[in-house]
Ligand SMILES: O=C(O)CCC(=O)C(=O)O
C-alpha cells in the first residue's frame with residue numbers, strides 16, 4: 001500500500017498518516033512501514049503498545065532500512081517476527097547482504113522468520129500423512145542418533161517447494177563465489193529447476209527436503225548431508241517448534257575445522273519459524289596466507305523434554 005500512497009501524497013502527509021496509525025495502534029498497518037524510536041534505539045510495528053513521542057520517531061519503508069540505521073527489533077511487538085506476503089515475498093525481504101557476510105565469516109547465518117505459526121503447525125500435523133513422503137529413517141538403525149525423519153516425495157508440498165526454489169536463487173550467487181574461491185571448476189545455475197536437472201544427470205534424482213522429529217532423549221550426531229558427488233554447498237533448516245515451550249534442549253550445533261586448528265563449536269539461536277543457512281561441507285575462509293578450506297558439520301544436542309520438529313531444505317537431490 002505504501003507505494004501507491006506515496007505517489008499521491010507528499011511525504012509529510014504520508015508521515016502524518018503513519019503517525020495516526022501509530023496513535024491508533026492500527027494492526028492493519030503492520031508491515032506497511034516501520035517506526036524507529038530514537039530514544040530507545042528500537043523499531044516497532046504500528047500496533048506496538050509502546051507510546052513514543054512524535055519528535056522521537058521516524059519511519060522507514062523496510063526493516064532493512066531500520067536495521068541499517070542501527071535500530072534493533074522491539075522486544076514487545078517483535079517486528080522481526082512479522083511476516084509479509086507469501087513465501088517468495090518473505091524470502092525477498094530478508095537481508096541477503098548480511099546473510100552472505102555471516103556465511104562468509106562464520107559459515108552460517110540466522111536468516112530470521114520465514115514460516116508463520118500456522119505454517120509450522122501445518123507441517124507438523126502433516127508428519128504422519130504417509131502419502132507426502134518417500135521414506136522414513138529411524139536414526140538409531142544407521143547410527144545417526146536418536147529420533148526419526150521423513151523425506152518428502154516428489155513433488156513436495158507447495159510451501160516446501162516454494163522455499164526450496166526461492167532460497168536456492170538467493171544462495172546460488174554465494175555458492176558460485178565459494179566454488180571460485182575454492183578453485184572448484186564448477187558453477188551453479190541460477191534457478192533450482194536447472195540445478196535439479198544437473199543432479200538428475202549425475203544420478204541424483206530423489207528429493208531431499210525432510211522433516212525431522214525428536215522426542216525426549218533424542219539427538220542428531222554431527223554430520224554432513226552429502227548424497228553423492230553433486231553437492232550444493234549451503235543448506236537451510238527451519239525450526240517448527242518453539243524452544244522453551246514445545247521442547248527443552250535440542251540446540252542446533254555446528255563445528256568447523258580449520259587446517260592445523262582444533263574444532264570450533266557454534267550454537268545457532270533458533271525460534272519457531274526461523275531459518276538458518278549453513279555450509280554443508282566445505283567453505284572458503286580468507287586468511288592471512290590465502291584461502292583456507294574449512295570443514296563444517298551440524299547436528300542437534302539432546303532434547304530433554306517435549307517434541308522438536310525441524311524442516312530441512314537441502315538443494316542437491318539424492319542418489
Ligand atoms: O533438526 C535439526 O535442527 C537439524 C536437521 C538437519 O540435520 C538438517 O536439516 O540437515
Ligand SMILES: [Fe+2]
Nearest residue numbers: 223224225298
Ligand atoms: Fe543434516
